[in-house]
Amino acid sequence: MADTAIFDVDGTLVDTNYQHALAWFRAFRRYGITRPMWRIHRGIGMGGDMFVSEVGSREIEETHGDDLRAAWVEEFDQLIDEIQPFEGAHELLADVKDRGFRLVLASSGKSQHVEKFLDLLDGKSLADAWTTSDDVEKSKPEPDIVATALAKVEGAGGIMIGDSVFDARAAAKLQIPTLAVRTGGFSVGELLEAGALQVFDSLVAFRQALDGTPLARAGR
Structure with a gap:
């Protein structure tokens, strides 16, 4: 029951979903990685611990995972007042x-x-x-x-x-x-x-x- x-x-x-997507796009770009926005958007709703390997790759997760998540926080913080x-x-x-x-x-x-x-x-x-x-x-x-x-x-x-x-x-x-x-x-x-x-x-x-x-x- x-x-x-x-x-x-x-x-x-x-x-928040489009702010999340833009923040991830910018975080990836800091490391010279470009993923199309539609692909990033399709992963929104998945946690950051899963997101990098899913939208990027396992290699990107192993090389930049924690740094990308930290960059995402910085980028998202710049957008949060729009939400x-x-x-x-x-x-x-x-x-x-x-x-x-x-x-x-x-x-x-x-x-x-x-x-x-x-x-x-x-x-x-x-x-x-x-x-x-x-x-x-x-x-x-x-x-x-x-x-x-x-x-x-x-x-x-x-x-x-x-x-x-x-x-x-x-x-x-x-x-x-x-x-x-x-x-x-x-x-x-x-x-x-x-x-x-x-x-x-x-x-x-x-x-x-x-x-x-x-x-x-x-x-x-």
Whole structure:
């Protein structure tokens, strides 16, 4: 019985994916490595520990991995003030909370970034718990962040809400269902194939449809 709603933050509640992509593009370029932006974007939602070898190569990870991640932080910090919540993000969280769910904001982002995003959402006023990269060893598509989120509130069962195929794959490894929004740029077909039960075009559309989802009431 689901009693915990686990919300991905980056790309789901706050509009960060293209800033992430640009920061990675610039980080790679520092080391004379050029990857097309579309290819970088397709990896957004995957944690930095996985991203370099996936979008670059294993050799690039072995040679420059830690330096690239440090460069990414520097580049992303220059863009962070441009980031805004998606329309309806706070209202959706409040509605889900009112329906009786424990609420966990699950991110494997850097703690200083997560703090910024929680402030943008006024998320601390609603969330029972939240996570950062400090809480996990491996990021998505590994399931660590989902398991940690559920454990933080001693939840009996969870529902994942995310924007990427990596969210759905991570949750599926723990047999936790996913509800997805298209804010990450993935298609309906891709999200369904990755394991999402339902896909919505926006957080506003998602909130309007809550009664027809597993988030209608806690314990369903």
